[in-house]
Amino acid sequence: MTQPIPLFNANCNECGLKKLCFPLGLEKSEVLRLDALVKRKPALQKGDILFRSGQPFQAVYAVKAGGFKVFTQHASGEDKLIGFYLPGDILGVDALSTDEHVSTAVAMDTSTVCEIPFKDLEQLSLQLPTLNRQLLSIMSKELSDERMHAEFLARKSAEERLALFILWLSQRQARRGFNDESFRIGLLHRDVALYLGLTPETVSRVLAKFSEEGLVEWRQKHLTIHHRARLDALANHQEEGVCGRIAG
Amino acid sequence: MTQPIPLFNANCNECGLKKLCFPLGLEKSEVLRLDALVKRKPALQKGDILFRSGQPFQAVYAVKAGGFKVFTQHASGEDKLIGFYLPGDILGVDALSTDEHVSTAVAMDTSTVCEIPFKDLEQLSLQLPTLNRQLLSIMSKELSDERMHAEFLARKSAEERLALFILWLSQRQARRGFNDESFRIGLLHRDVALYLGLTPETVSRVLAKFSEEGLVEWRQKHLTIHHRARLDALANHQEEGVCGRIAG
DNA sequence: TATTTTTATTGATTGTAATCAAGAAGCGCT
DNA sequence: AGCGCTTCTTGATTACAATCAATAAAAATA
Numbered sequence: 001m002t003q004p005i006p007l008f009n010a011n012c013n014e015c016g017l018k019k020l021c022f023p024l025g026l027e028k029s030e031v032l033r034l035d036a037l038v039k040r041k042p043a044l045q046k047g048d049i050l051f052r053s054g055q056p057f058q059a060v061y062a063v064k065a066g067g068f069k070v071f072t073q074h075a076s077g078e079d080k081l082i083g084f085y086l087p088g089d090i091l092g093v094d095a096l097s098t099d100e101h102v103s104t105a106v107a108m109d110t111s112t113v114c115e116i117p118f119k120d121l122e123q124l125s126l127q128l129p130t131l132n133r134q135l136l137s138i139m140s141k142e143l144s145d146e147r148m149h150a151e152f153l154a155r156k157s158a159e160e161r162l163a164l165f166i167l168w169l170s171q172r173q174a175r176r177g178f179n180d181e182s183f184r185i186g187l188l189h190r191d192v193a194l195y196l197g198l199t200p201e202t203v204s205r206v207l208a209k210f211s212e213e214g215l216v217e218w219r220q221k222h223l224t225i226h227h228r229a230r231l232d233a234l235a236n237h238q239e240e241g242v243c244g245r246i247a248g
Numbered sequence: 249m250t251q252p253i254p255l256f257n258a259n260c261n262e263c264g265l266k267k268l269c270f271p272l273g274l275e276k277s278e279v280l281r282l283d284a285l286v287k288r289k290p291a292l293q294k295g296d297i298l299f300r301s302g303q304p305f306q307a308v309y310a311v312k313a314g315g316f317k318v319f320t321q322h323a324s325g326e327d328k329l330i331g332f333y334l335p336g337d338i339l340g341v342d343a344l345s346t347d348e349h350v351s352t353a354v355a356m357d358t359s360t361v362c363e364i365p366f367k368d369l370e371q372l373s374l375q376l377p378t379l380n381r382q383l384l385s386i387m388s389k390e391l392s393d394e395r396m397h398a399e400f401l402a403r404k405s406a407e408e409r410l411a412l413f414i415l416w417l418s419q420r421q422a423r424r425g426f427n428d429e430s431f432r433i434g435l436l437h438r439d440v441a442l443y444l445g446l447t448p449e450t451v452s453r454v455l456a457k458f459s460e461e462g463l464v465e466w467r468q469k470h471l472t473i474h475h476r477a478r479l480d481a482l483a484n485h486q487e488e489g490v491c492g493r494i495a496g
Numbered sequence: 497t498a499t500t501t502t503t504a505t506t507g508a509t510t511g512t513a514a515t516c517a518a519g520a521a522g523c524g525c526t
Numbered sequence: 527a528g529c530g531c532t533t534c535t536t537g538a539t540t541a542c543a544a545t546c547a548a549t550a551a552a553a554a555t556a
Contacts, residue, residue, distance in 0.1 A: 082398075137345040140341070
């Protein structure tokens with residue numbers, strides 16, 4: 001009850017997430033045609049795999065509930081966390097040019113997805129310019145997310161990386177119409193560390209410091225932002241009262 | 249004469265880069281229709297700006313000769329190098345969802361581009377499924393490049409980052425049919441440092457070390473790879489004879 | 497060619513996060 | 527609820543790259 005739960009229905013026109021998904025901008029009649037392509041799959045349990053690196057690319061997936069972590073399995077054993085996907089996000093487009101998935105998607109929680117066979121989607125999008133544009137838009141959004149990821153990693157200090165990361169999480173919540181001050185986030189420290197190019201120990205230490213200073217509280221998969229302005233200052237290395245006790 | 253120069257002509261069908269560009273997979277007659285959209289612009293000089301962050305998005309650009317560095321101008325003054333684009337690469341698609349360029353492209357050398365108005369391209373691609381697919385493919389390639397970028401940045405050691413980066417540069421040369429052992433690369437140490445999340449000093453030191461150990465030589469914008477296997481080992485932190493003088 | 501500016505190199509020092517290690521807390525399971 | 531495994535926290539130490547600084551080398555300019 002801490003979180004507004006969007007309504008999902010069997011059909012796209014009634015789906016609470018349609019503004020974040022392929023239907024954006026489409027006429028109702030067009031949505032119906034899209035809807036006909038969608039295969040709604042039974043819920044996946046935490047740890048279940050949606051697709052695995054190397055599998056043939058056949059469909060894209062819209063996250064309805066829960067969330068997914070996406071990894072590359074690196075030759076040298078160590079996996080990299082590429083990203084994670086929350087309700088309204090589209091998964092799988094990265095396989096488009098290779099015809100093979102290049103990453104593995106694992107459910108972070110009990111999760112549901114809509115599966116859309118890509119061939120059908122491509123075909124329909126040739127008939128519906130708005131859908132075609134939306135597909136391009138989604139790819140473009142993926143690109144800007146990945147750029148954000150690079151942005152995190154390019155930051156030199158661990159504090160900056162984490163501050164920016166937390167603000168970005170919050171933005172994503174806001175975009176979805178959720179509470180962006182206090183929300184659940186099912187990531188382990190290890191995941192965060194992998195994503196930000198840090199170690200779990202450093203993540204722990206920095207979060208402890210943030211907590212001490214009253215910036216944010218991140219305990220047991222629940223994140224609360226107490227002082228957005230100072231977090232923002234930290235994220236953009238405008239070192240005014242950054243490390244000081246409190247500015248006001 | 250050190251480098252095979254691809255043939256560019258006024259028309260796409262005869263362009264030496266067509267296999268890397270939009271014409272890939274199209275029939276000759278289809279290429280003609282694409283060709284009709286292309287505006288060939290006069291050469292840009294080193295330092296000239298192709299597009300600037302904030303400008304309205306109207307066209308995408310195919311690099312014919314030279315190369316471009318792409319930056320974001322960050323609020324906090326410091327710019328980030330997002331990427332750089334060589335002949336055969338497509339520039340500008342990142343602006344697709346915002347209708348505004350989100351980055352600034354600067355010529356690294358004397359450079360030429362083909363400009364393709366995006367509205368026209370979009371329209372034509374609805375009629376030519378192969379072109380539509382190629383547009384998606386190009387976006388997908390952008391995405392995987394950006395992922396590679398994140399991959400560099402996530403590497404903890406400066407040596408790994410640089411080794412991987414150099415190998416990646418080499419791959420790009422190979423993809424274009426150029427010599428991938430020895431080639432020109434018009435990047436400053438500062439650019440490399442910005443791209444890899446390091447400082448110019450560190451770049452300089454690591455390159456000096458690589459040179460001492462006979463791995464690579466990178467002097468005055470010319471890069472030669474002497475020992476790919478060991479570079480590869482370094483890039484994947486399989487520390488066998490990595491720091492030792494020489495294995496064989 | 498001479499002059500100025502930019503970029504690269506090299507050295508000394510510092511700071512920050514990785515690493516190693518051990519105990520505490522949380523979570524899933526029967 | 528209790529047990530066992532995973533994850534988190536905290537501390538001590540080390541390694542690595544950033545920073546500061548000053549010279550050398552290239553480019554750009556005139």
